[in-house]
Every structure is written in C-alpha cells, then in structure tokens.
Amino acid sequence: MMNDKRISLAPMIDYTTSDFRYFARLFNPKIYLYTEMISTSAILKGDTDYVLRFNDTEHPVVLQLGGSDPSKMAQCTKIADEYGYDEININVGCPSDKVQHNKIGACLMKEPALVAKMVQAMQNETDKPITVKHRIGIDDMDSYEFMRDFVACVSQAGCTHFIAHARTAWLQGLSPKQNREIPPLRYEDVYRLKQEFPHLFIEINGGIDSLDAIKTHLQYVDGVMVGRAFYHNPMLMSECNKLWGLNTPSQRQILEQLYPYLQQRVSQGANLGTLTRHFLGIFQGLTGARKWRQDLSGKKNLTVAEIQKSANHILEQNNL
Template sequence: MQNKRLSIAPMIDWTTTDYRYFARLFNPHTYLYTEMISTSAILHGNTERLLRYHSDEHPLVLQLGGADIAEMTRCSEIGQQYGYDEININVGCPSDRVQHNKIGACLMAEPDTVANLVKSMQSAVDIPITVKHRIGIDNFDSYEFMRDFVQAVAEAGCQHVIVHARIAWLQGLSPKQNREIPPLRYDDVYRLKQEFPQLFIEINGGITTVDEIKQHLNHVDGVMIGRAFYHNPYLLAESMCLWGQASISRQQVLDKLYPYLQSQIDNGEPLHSMVRHYLGLFQGLAGARKWRQALSGKPNLTLDEVKKAGDEVLALNPEA
C-alpha cells in the first residue's frame, strides 16, 4: 500500500467521533472523515462539540460544506487549529437542503467557484485541501465535463480529488437513490488518472470487498468506501491484508471499545446514542441479530448489558 490510500467516506449522522474511534480499532491505516459540517454550524454553532475527536482517530479529515470563500477559508483555519490532517470540500452531496444553500454537488456546475475556494483555503493553511465530487450532475454527464472541472481545481492548487463514480441527479432522485440508481462509471475515473497522472485520485461508489479494493488500486491511487464499512466494519479488519498485516479479532475490538465507552459515559454522553454505530460488529455471524436487538431502542441501556450481549455472541463464534 505504498503511496496508496484507503478511506472511510464522510456520511452525515454516521461518521461521528464515536463511529470513527470504533472504525480506527479495526485498522490503523485508513483515513477517517468527519460528517460534512457546514461552515455556518462551525462559525455560529457549538464548534467544540462539532469538531471534537479522539487523538487515536488520526489520520483524520474534516469535510466542509459551503461556498462562501471567506467562511470556507476561516473554517479551514479553524480545522487546522483543531489538528485535522486535511480539509475536504464537499462537491458531491445531492440533497435538497444542501442545494438550497448552494453547496454540495451543484457546485460542479461552478468550477471557477470551487477553484477560488481551493486557492483561498490552501493559501490560508499548511494542510492539504482536497475535493470530493461526482463524475457529473444532471445533463452535464460527459467525461469532458468532469475532466474540465478537475483541471480547474487542479490549476488552483488541489492535488487530491475523490471521485464518486456516479453522476448526481439534483432533481427527481433522493440522496439514497443517487447512491444507487445512476450507473457506476469506474472507467471514467481510471481515464481521469491517466490524463492527470500528477494528481492523487481516489475512487468511491459501490465498492464492497477487499478484492474490489485491490482491483481499483491497479488503476487509481486510493479507494473510499462508505456504507459497506459502516454496516460491516469487520471489512476494515479484513483490509489489513493490503498492508500485509493480520486482522484484529472482534474480541480485541470490544476489549478496547469498552474503556472508551466508559470514558464517554463519564463525560455525560448517552450510551444508546453511541452504540447505534456498532450494530454491524457481528455482521454475518451467528447471534448477530441478538446483538443488534440488545443494543437497539433502549434509552437506559447500560455498559454491563452491552458486555453481556457481546459475550453471548462471542461464545457462539469462538474464532471471531
């Protein structure tokens, strides 16, 4: 994996610090991303809570949603002050709410705007500014459209793009449908790497196995996976073979997770809101359903109950 990268995609409501810490236990090499956080939330909300993270989460990327140059630049500076390793600009989210604020995927139609964001943000910080985008939007779906967009942001100083290999339909499809209905066009991303060999190009969309990761890495510099890593986190452990290393066991993961949960409880964090991120731990194993049931929908859940549920599933799967 020299000069290659494996990342967990930013996912709203999912890639919180509690999930990211959990994910880190499986694999020390992957790059973790925050949820997309809007500039207005950082500048006018509870900044400390929004940007908090555990020191073990590095390498860690802050993904920003915004289009105002001054606000995005200031938030980049704040991200650097908080110790994030990179700042990523969201140019891929297709939700109505994001479009209303003129951010996300609709910005692909404004390459000069994104280029100006990159230029201003990169001049203000010492950490990399990257861009995550689609291969197109609506009827702007040609390879040439994406190529011209990437050329504009590259000339502005962006050296790393993450490409979701589907177009986004901004009208008529929900965010969920936009992750599933537009066909995947991996070859367009491969072609992009061929035309821009100097750029670090990462591919995203529909990737679910280690074999698929290996295949993509023959063509591009990195692979980003979202929901497959979230719903089956042990895929992160299985991916350790890419570095020639053995997978951690689920028992070892839990042994490290429990002290973290106790520390968060001591800080006033509700346990039930944290464990919603861990339901996929035993995906595909005997007792997985019982684990999910034990952790779900219980506002008064205790850590002892979580440990009991984990022990019961591990007893059914001694090799887990």
C-alpha cells in the same frame, strides 16, 4: 502494494461521528477517517468545539467542509487547522435539496472557478492538503469531458487530490439514497481521469463493498473510499490490514478496547442507547448478529455490562 496508495472511510452525515471514527480506528490504523460534512455556518455560528473536536486516536482524520463562500471556507480552515485535522476536504458531491439550497455539494460542479477560488483561499490558511470530493457529473451534464474540465480547472488552483464518486448526481427527482443506487456506476471514467492526470492523486468512491473490489480499483487509481460497507460491516476495515501486511484484529480484541471508551463516554454524560447504533455491524454475517442488534437498539438505559454480556454470548456462539 500500498506504497503511495490509500483507503478512506467516506464522510457520511449521521454516521461518521467522532464515536464511530473512534470505533473504526480500532479495526485499522491506516485508513483515513472523514468527518460528517460540516457546514461553514455550523462552525462559524454554532457550537464550534462540539462539531470539530475529535479523539487523538482518530488520526489520520479529515474534515469535510460544506460551503460555497471562499472567505467563510478560509475562516473555517484556519479554525480547523488549530484543531489539528490532517486534511480538509470540500464537498462537491452531496445531491440533497437542503445543501443545494445553500449552494453546497454537487451543484458546485457547475462552478469550477468558484471551487478553485475556495481551494486558493483555504490554502492560504493552512499547510495541510485541501482536497475535493465530487461526482462524475450532474443531471444531463454527465459526460466524461464535463468531469475532466472540472478537475482541470480546480487543479490549476493547486488542488492535487480528488475523490470521485463514480455516479452522476441527479439534483432533481432523486433522494440522496436513490442517488447512491440508481445512477449507474462508471468506474472507467475515474480510471481515465487518472490516466489523463497522472500527476494528481485520484481516489475512487461508490458501491465498493469487498476487499477484492478494493484491490481491483487500486490497480487503476491511487486510493479507494468506502462508505456504508465499512459502516455496516466494519470487519471489512480489519480485512484491509492485509494490504499493508498487518494483522487483522478480531471482534474480541476490538471490543476489549471499546469497553473503556464506552465507560468514558458514560462518565461524560453520553447515552449508550443512542451511541451504540454505531457498533451494530461488528458481528455482521455471524450467528446471533440479529440478537446483538436487538440487545443494543432502542434501549433508554443501556449499560456497558449489558453490552459486554451480549457480546460475550455472540463470541461464544461463534467460537471467537
């Protein structure tokens, strides 16, 4: 089933950090992992190595860039290429006020020619794929034709992979969280996009939270991107191994691989009390899951031994 198909972990600010991506990779070797959105200014003016470095185990890993200046996007692409990212994605989907102010995200859907220029400038700096993540529309520009024309214009610049979040983005009046929940999902529009552009790789995103839903979407499009469902219930990533005919690792197997990584992060000066927020979902839906979250949350001086003790208690409770 998975020939020429793929599944991705969506880019999520404050969630898809390198620590969570390392954790995610333990569940599934095939899923494409996306970074948080990283702005061009964070790369060009900030601590470049801090925002771009990642673990070799994360491959395939995609950098999501936020920006609107083709020359700066090209500069960042060249730098990212040296770090070894497998793909670079342009954020044309985020609806927050902050990114709009900097002309980043969903507001760029109104300027497909500018997005096309960014694609071309970035392609000049790398042989890696340049992809675009967008919405199906913005505000009252929410017709299927609006999205179709955007994709048609950008694809002429050489972009062949589009990830469509199947909700309209409301740039005024809704928070980013509300923008993920209130505008209705229109999956059929994304299916239609694939029908009209059969030569393009079309991936769908938005509200997808089960293996059955993933299977259904893969009948109509080339890929499925999942965000918060993977984060809050990471065993769903393990379940997805079935699509490739692979074994599904258990919580115990995953934790045994995680502990050495946590020890390494402690030796690098990381605070486990902060870092472990990314691992709270591993026992989602099981007896003791709440106790696990309590044991790991808000502790200033958490140790790997304490994490292991808490995990063993949950594993025993559930005969895992």
